[in-house]
Amino acid sequence: MNTYREDDGVKGIHYTTNGVDPESEQWGTMSFVSLNEGTTTYRTAWQPMTSRWDKKRLEFWDDFSTDGMLEPRENEKANAPMGSLAVKTILKAGESRNFQFLISWNFPNRQTWDKPGFQELIKATVGNYYATKYSDSWDVISKTLPRLGELETSTKTFVNALIESDIPEEIKEASLFNLAHLRTQLVFRIKSGHLLGWEGIFDDYGSCFGSCTHVWNYEQTTAFLFGDLAKTMRDVEYNYATDDDGLMSFRVYLPLDQGQKWGKAAADGQMGSIMKFYREWQLSGDDAFLKKHWLKVKKSIRILLDSRWLGC
16 A cells, blocks of 8 residues: 655655555565655556556656656556656756655564574564664654764764775775675564674575574674674573573574574584673673673583583
8 A cells, every 4th residue: 555645845655555464574664755855746556567568667657758747546456556756856957966765664573583494493573673663664764864964974974984094905895894794684683672693695585594603703893883782692692592501502593582492502602602792891891781691601611611512
């Protein structure tokens, strides 16, 4: 269901559904808005497919190219309705102008790890943390727009400070490339606020679930730029993945109350987690964080001294 909206100078299309189960992972909202001056026209749908010849693209182009404006199309008869915006303005000879559009989304029903054929995983809803901050995708626009300039300035300031430094080019390039991964589907934050990650990602699903300890040992970006998020990863390891004997499952199941279900430890991963915990405490100075997990940390050290681990 595509609805055109105008709020406080923001013009756009709000995408909702009444045909998807509200508990489904596919249930959610999207918004596509224009922040531009000038005449804004729209369609909340394209023409339906009337034959095996796909004429709807031609019909759209014929409409738009005539005068740079769109005529409305009805939703009810559309096949997989699409919403479109057009902004019309006049440029003088040699003049240039930026046109700004925003796309937002809100899908609250994130499911547990899922990779077909890898192993049996628990099916449950763990949610998305961002959905606890915004009611829907239009709310994302409304709350983010006043901060857009501040966020853009902060981002540019950080990037420019790095690239203008005297650090060797190879290190600057590697640092920025690794930082970019945090903006992909490699990591996600569940409703409780905990950050988790895959080992890698394919085109349409994650590779190797569970915030694998001996893979994530090598990752330094989160701890030094987003320390609070790094502490949530240590909370996953010690509050959920480590049993009463100190054995840490090197893959953590979701939901978190099933975190120890993997039941296998990795010596390098467990040793690395001890070092990461110490790093997080050093960087944050958070003694409450230290005290909360200290007993499990000690147990995870002691079990490593057991002769069964020698030679790992």
